[in-house]
Amino acid sequence: MTDSLSAIRADAQTDHADTGSGIRAVLLDLDGTLLDTITDLAVAVNAMRTDLGLPTLPQDLIATYVGKGAEDLVQRSLDSGLEAEHQADAARQAEGLALFQTHYARVNGEQALPYPGVLDGLAALQAAGLKLAVVTNKPTAFTLPLLERTGLTHWFEVIVSGDTCPRKKPDPMPLQHACDLLGIAPGEAVMIGDSVNDALSARAAGMPVLILPYGYNEGHDVATLDADAVIPSMEAIAGWISQRSGHPK
Numbered sequence: 382m383t384d385s386l387s388a389i390r391a392d393a394q395t396d397h398a399d400t401g402s403g404i405r406a407v408l409l410d411l412d413g414t415l416l417d418t419i420t421d422l423a424v425a426v427n428a429m430r431t432d433l434g435l436p437t438l439p440q441d442l443i444a445t446y447v448g449k450g451a452e453d454l455v456q457r458s459l460d461s462g463l464e465a466e467h468q469a470d471a472a473r474q475a476e477g478l479a480l481f482q483t484h485y486a487r488v489n490g491e492q493a494l495p496y497p498g499v500l501d502g503l504a505a506l507q508a509a510g511l512k513l514a515v516v517t518n519k520p521t522a523f524t525l526p527l528l529e530r531t532g533l534t535h536w537f538e539v540i541v542s543g544d545t546c547p548r549k550k551p552d553p554m555p556l557q558h559a560c561d562l563l564g565i566a567p568g569e570a571v572m573i574g575d576s577v578n579d580a581l582s583a584r585a586a587g588m589p590v591l592i593l594p595y596g597y598n599e600g601h602d603v604a605t606l607d608a609d610a611v612i613p614s615m616e617a618i619a620g621w622i623s624q625r626s627g628h629p630k
């Protein structure tokens with residue numbers, strides 16, 4: 382771990398030797414990173430399936446379908462266990478999406494909770510003078526009420542949702558957009574996430590990426606990700622980013 386962190390610090394010093402600016406902002410994924418949202422997502426997915434006459438799915442299986450936004454979650458939840466010829470057509474997917482949206486609007490945030498260390502981690506990053514942004518694949522209509530209901534909105538200068546830009550993570554576009562809004566270069570930010578979508582988008586945007594191991598990586602081990610480090614908690618992440626940003630708390 383120490384070696385990985387040293388390597389990131391060394392990279393950043395090389396990248397920014399001309400400006401000496403280092404890290405000025407932290408971009409944070411939402412589902413599986415800041416908030417444990419799977420209970421509410423699974424309730425909405427299973428309510429959709431019940432409406433369509435389908436059996437419910439285990440929450441752990443639904444968790445492997447989270448990461449690429451609501452349409453993808455609905456599609457994978459409808460097609461779960463089916464051969465290609467039986468998978469939902471566009472009309473069935475649209476019907477499923479409408480049902481999911483109705484149910485999730487009702488339960489979004491009901492049981493969602495910050496993971497241990499998140500609130501202390503955000504406080505430490507903010508105290509260190511870093512700008513904070515959310516970059517999520519969750520649609521705006523669910524992101525903003527969720528952040529409100531869980532009391533997190535006030536931490537963030539910028540919120541980029543899954544439908545803010547033409548393309549979602551793993552495309553770098555939403556990360557670049559967040560940096561534009563923050564008035565910084567991508568190389569002055571660090572991405573914090575839980576999944577392959579965060580790792581790929583950060584790599585493509587040219588910024589370091591740190592992975593938290595407790596979220597939803599589409600059912601895969603986070604050790605398989607191309608990331609700079611896997612760090613156990615937001616609190617632990619905040620400690621060393623603060624040092625690296627040159628504004629120790």
Ligand SMILES: O=C(O)COP(=O)(O)O
Nearest residue numbers: 411412448449450517518
């Ligand atoms: O909406 C999703 O599928 C995942 O959202 P996230 O990008 O905040 O993890």
Ligand SMILES: [Mg+2]
Nearest residue numbers: 410412413575
């Ligand atoms: Mg996530």
